[in-house]
Amino acid sequence: MANGATREAVMSAALRIVSEGGLEAMTISRLAEVSGASNGSIYHHFGSRGGVVGALYRESFAELVGAMLPALDDRPAWTVVPDLAGRFLDWVVAEPTRAEFVYRASVAGLIEENGKAEFKARVMAPLGEWFAARTARGELRPVPLWALDAVVMAPVHECARRYLADPEGFDLKAIRPEVEYAVWAIVRP
Template structure:
């Protein structure tokens, strides 16, 4: 396999292992078995099991935020903010394995080189800039950057967790409508 193909095969295998058996089952030996890459190749590309977990997290988180950012345009904030929450939930529905992994890895503490906080700040910069500009214009209340994920998206996170825990028993469509209104209520001015 070519270098890029090997990396993709290892990351795909990691996601498959996590989906089938959980994060604890993700070992270099198992990765080698499922991906077809040698142990040495895994260490060469990622440095360690933690490197694989960190890269899979960064890739998944960036994809999630990337699904939201097309909503950041010139429309009124009261339209854009609910759409951001809706796009978040739509991504979770379309990517339940990656979504579950993001929550699991976050809860366990993501290993990584430059650190998850710096990475998240970089990926979320378009959201932070949009909210900052809209707060300056009085279209949304000022929210600290750290609160965008934890506070503003809190209702969406809770619904995502419930959906991922029991997809067949949690109505994400019904929740989506309520959550998008709740997220707007958190940031609307006044």
Template sequence: MRTTSRRAVLDAALELVAEGGLDAVTISALTARSGVSNGSVYHHFGSRSGLFAVLYRESFEHCVTTLLPALEHDEPERAVRELVARYLGWVAGDTGRARFLYAAPLTADPAVKASVFQPVAAWFAARAEEGALRPYPPWALDPVVMGPAHECARRHLAYGFDLGACAEPVADAVWGAVAPVG
């Protein structure tokens, strides 16, 4: 029952974010939606902030796990393009988690986020060292390299724009940002 009530609260939080943003996630709304007691929420997460921290890590792990198979390609351009396609596909397919990640970026512990993102950052660093990609510090991969994908994802989540329509131009832009100079 312990795992079930914890999962119920996490699922309820995702539903509430989808319906009304972070402000909709209150302890009373969580207990009403999940069917667990007020004490159970505090037992599992300590606070609303604790819930957000757990949900952020879990959601970010889902996202990064979806990306990793793209990095198995030998050709960097193909890997980068597939990375973009997988990311946009994840946003379209798991909108609850994507909405949460975009709504709650400051709820993540930077060390936790860096740890989860480490395999992607290491892949980019290794390819940059080989000269196959332009070098970026790990913190810049998300805003600089994936910026076009993030903007399309935000518009999809806010207005329902078709991510498939922008996938190829976004992949072109991301590849252009990391392709070796010269």
């Protein structure tokens, strides 16, 4: 396998393993078995099991934020902010394995803190810039960048977790307008 193909095969295998058996099931030997890569190749590309977890987390989180970025346009903030929340929920429905991985890896303490804050700040920079510009125009109340994910999107996170725990029983479409309004209510001036 070529370097890029090996990395992609390991990342795909990691998602599959996590979806079938949880984070605990993702071992280097299982990754090698499912991906077809050698143990040595996995260590070469990722350094450790934690390196695979970190790479998958960064890729998935960046994909999530990337799904939200098209909402950042010149519409009034009261339409863009709910759209951001809706796009987040759409991504969770479209990518439940990645979404569940992001939540599980975050709370399991498997993501190395070294560089995590800088990574999230870099990925979320376009959101932060949009929010800062709209705050300066008086369309939003001031919210620090760190709070965009932890505080502003809190209603989205809670509903996403409930949906992931019971996709058949938790009607995300039905509650979506309330979630979008709740996110707007947090930042409206």
